[in-house]
Amino acid sequence: MMTRRDAIKTVALTAGALTLAPSLLQGENEEKLTYPYKVPDLGYPYDALEPHIDTLTMQIHHDKHHNAYVENLNKALADADPKFQKMTLEELLTDLDQLPEKIRTPVRNNAGGHYNHSLFWLMLKKNEGGKPTGELATAIDKKFSSYDEFKKKLSEAATKVFGSGWGWLVLNGKELEITSTPNQDSPISKHQVPLLAIDVWEHSYYLKHQNRRPQYIEAFWSVVNWDYAGERYKKAMA
């Protein structure tokens, strides 16, 4: 009998759009990315990113904000056609047009919120001034001429998001690209592969930085998990 995981793999191999998007979480965590959804463990203590991102912000962000997206997503899917309950988070988000109008906006917002935050936690790790390495480093230098130039461009994109949203480094096809999305829209809805994300909803930084978003963005560079971004790049390019 085919397990859920095999089924996901089969779908991922056969659906064109999905082959662009490497699976969000590896191994057993994949099972959790179907209805009813659960908030994934942070994977490190709330204070692990201090002093760059404060403990209270991490706690509320993960336990309250992320949890609310998960709850609202489950609520939206509870009365939906079971076929939508059987889809993975990535399948829901890569083809929002297939969803009935009644659940399209709540799924876009809350599946997006769940997906983006699940990724975001994995992308954060104190890096002690570290920079990208390996193939990703080479690709960044090639596309943006230098790491500093890349950092400046992504910082600008994140600063300029008006209202709530995200700044991203994505793969568009095989090309690196800096982009931003409003609210909880996810690049995978545009069939792009997210490699790095910065949440610029005010809840990501307001307790510590208040109106000074650029200060938060500067601090973010100290907690980029470049190993994870590099792995995602390799997997997506393979």
Place this chain on the structure above:
Amino acid sequence: MAYELPPLSYPFNALEPHIDAKTMEIHHDKHHQAYITNANNALKDYPDLAAKPVDELIANLSQVPESIRTVVRNNAGGHSNHSFFWKIMAPNAGGTPKGKLADAITETFGSVDAFKEKFQAAGAGRFGSGWAWLVVNKEGKLEVASTPNQDSPIMEGLKPVLGVDVWEHSYYLLYQNRRPDYLKAWWNVVSWDQAETNFVAAK
């Protein structure tokens, strides 16, 4: 004439404990000021547009050159909304609507409580950043609305009577993720006198 930050007519701590002093200070001195600075920058080569009262400017965004339209929409919108917001709140306010507005609310929504519930739902349901409003629509009737980011009902030809800011910066220091608690507390600082003035002027 460049736009200028209107002073608050009450101290930063006047709305305590419902809205904290630090939030008021940052909200007024930093956020509102940033909208004004950005609007003035965008309009610096357009003295005719910059000379218009901000509400007139945003009521006719189609007349703003496309190259600066989004910046003006966001920042002149932010200036208009916040200028409105400081006045719709007051110390020792709250209570219940009065006069013609009270009658119109009851007539439209059934009761003041039913209206409040609808208004709070509009605020809680605004995904991301934005505002919830009570407006007078083009037929002269009351209506609950919400707008994203710094869009104003004035941009749609609607006239605001009440408006509450639901950007996270409005409440995060005191309420964090609990936006519904902020919305519930907000009724304690609503100036129904100002709302009545807005309503009468809109009719």
